[in-house]
Amino acid sequence: MIVDPVCGTDLDHFEYPQREDYNGYTFFFGSLGCAQKFRENPAKYVAGREAEFGEKIPDYVEKIS
Numbered sequence: 001m002i003v004d005p006v007c008g009t010d011l012d013h014f015e016y017p018q019r020e021d022y023n024g025y026t027f028f029f030g031s032l033g034c035a036q037k038f039r040e041n042p043a044k045y046v047a048g049r050e051a052e053f054g055e056k057i058p059d060y061v062e063k064i065s
């Protein structure tokens, strides 16, 4: 299940074009506003909980954006 870490929205049934990579994980957002908040201070939203909200980026694609 994908959850927007900023507002807590369950994104299962959404398209989520807004995404940000942080600390080896990709996070998804329901809106540009949430993505921007996250970008300003990602640690505030997911510090220590990356695995809970994010999707792990495999090492072999880490350099591809």
Ligand SMILES: [Zn+2]
Residues within 6 Å of the ligand: 004, 006, 007, 008, 009, 029, 030, 031, 034
């Ligand atoms: Zn949101």
